[in-house]
Amino acid sequence: MTRGGAAGRYDESDVRVRPGKGTRPRSKRRPDHADARAAMVVGVDRGRWTCAPEDDPTTRVVAMRARELGRTPVVVGDHVDLVGDTSGADDTLARIVRVADRTSVLRRTADDTDPYERVVVANASHLVIVTALADPTPRTGFVDRCLVAAYAGGLEPVLCLTKADLVDDGGAGFSSAYAELDLPVVVTRLDEDPVALREVVIGRVSALIGHSGVGKSTLVNALVPDAERAVGEVSGVGKGRHTSTSAVALALPGSGWVVDTPGIRSFGLAHISPDDVVAAFGDLAAAVEDCPRGCSHLGPPADPECALDPLVESGALSAGRLEALRRVLTALRTPAWEA
Numbered sequence: 300m301t302r303g304g305a306a307g308r309y310d311e312s313d314v315r316v317r318p319g320k321g322t323r324p325r326s327k328r329r330p331d332h333a334d335a336r337a338a339m340v341v342g343v344d345r346g347r348w349t350c351a352p353e354d355d356p357t358t359r360v361v362a363m364r365a366r367e368l369g370r371t372p373v374v375v376g377d378h379v380d381l382v383g384d385t386s387g388a389d390d391t392l393a394r395i396v397r398v399a400d401r402t403s404v405l406r407r408t409a410d411d412t413d414p415y416e417r418v419v420v421a422n423a424s425h426l427v428i429v430t431a432l433a434d435p436t437p438r439t440g441f442v443d444r445c446l447v448a449a450y451a452g453g454l455e456p457v458l459c460l461t462k463a464d465l466v467d468d469g470g471a472g473f474s475s476a477y478a479e480l481d482l483p484v485v486v487t488r489l490d491e492d493p494v495a496l497r498e499v500v501i502g503r504v505s506a507l508i509g510h511s512g513v514g515k516s517t518l519v520n521a522l523v524p525d526a527e528r529a530v531g532e533v534s535g536v537g538k539g540r541h542t543s544t545s546a547v548a549l550a551l552p553g554s555g556w557v558v559d560t561p562g563i564r565s566f567g568l569a570h571i572s573p574d575d576v577v578a579a580f581g582d583l584a585a586a587v588e589d590c591p592r593g594c595s596h597l598g599p600p601a602d603p604e605c606a607l608d609p610l611v612e613s614g615a616l617s618a619g620r621l622e623a624l625r626r627v628l629t630a631l632r633t634p635a636w637e638a
């Protein structure tokens with residue numbers, strides 16, 4: 300499901316027809332690759348894409364991109380068509396000839412001023428925002444930035460609060476800040492199986508995001524028993540061990556995928572506008588069409604004529620929900636390094 304309006308806007312995954320066949324229209328269906336094998340990208344490393352064929356998802360086929368793809372980015376979660384040797388045998392290399400339109404895009408910029416945005420994960424239906432209730436201290440700023448990225452990219456956000464064993468209230472205090480956003484909240488602790496989280500991710504493609512040390516690897520290992528994500532080690536380059544910093548999709552027992560995103564520590568949001576966020580709040584998207592041009596929907600004093608305020612007066616919108624939406628919108632204005 301595409302929640303945000305922004306996801307459908309991107310046609311960067313359209314494949315260009317090879318130059319020289321000038322009269323042929325741009326096409327996603329090249330008849331000469333009618334026998335291509337459909338697959339999902341599960342990992343990317345130095346110009347090689349690891350793919351899981353849809354007809355045999357436990358096989359791994361390593362592929363390069365065909366020249367006809369041009370500069371189309373191909374990321375974890377992309378649905379691609381493979382040709383060539385798709386056996387997955389050692390030392391074989393297939394070619395990616397097509398990338399399907401995406402249903403969602405988790406995107407980021409390096410910081411809020413970086414004009415270059417990067418798709419990190421494609422086609423995930425859910426973004427699981429992993430935050431520890433203690434050690435490290437939870438910060439709403441990071442959660443709010445993740446919410447913005449989810450809403451704008453067409454992913455359903457889920458708040459996952461870890462280390463409940465370290466606090467007295469079971470997470471009620473922290474999650475109350477999100478109560479008005481209709482956000483699913485799951486709470487986990489080291490001494491219990493993450494049953495509620497498993498129910499959220501099973502049969503779906505979910506991206507997991509969180510700061511270092513929040514317990515994300517612990518969760519991934521519980522969900523995917525053979526994942527062997529390193530626990531308690533600071534992941535990244537130059538920390539003793541060279542671990543991957545790019546996204547990787549791991550198959551859940553049964554069906555579904557979790558995409559771990561070890562490299563993502565910050566979330567530049569330069570590419571997102573307030574309207575992209577409001578678009579995810581179905582009923583409110585129509586209301587803000589009455590706002591003045593350039594309204595950032597924060598209300599007075601910044602936006603005295605924002606059309607969301609009269610909705611509260613008329614009873615169509617609760618004050619608490621508007622406040623929660625505005626706190627998320629404020630994340631757009633808060634520099635990434637302060638969040």
Ligand SMILES: Nc1nc2c(ncn2[C@@H]2O[C@H](COP(=O)(O)OP(=O)(O)OP(=O)(O)O)[C@@H](O)[C@H]2O)c(=O)[nH]1
Nearest residue numbers: 462488489511512513514515516517530531533534
């Ligand atoms: N008390 C408690 N500790 C936990 C819990 N979950 C994880 N931990 C501990 O927190 C530390 C960090 O856990 P990881 O799973 O490595 O955290 P991470 O988010 O993957 O961190 P990076 O690997 O740095 O990305 C480890 O020592 C875990 O044992 C929990 O629910 N309760």
Ligand SMILES: [Zn+2]
Nearest residue numbers: 590594596605
């Ligand atoms: Zn407005």
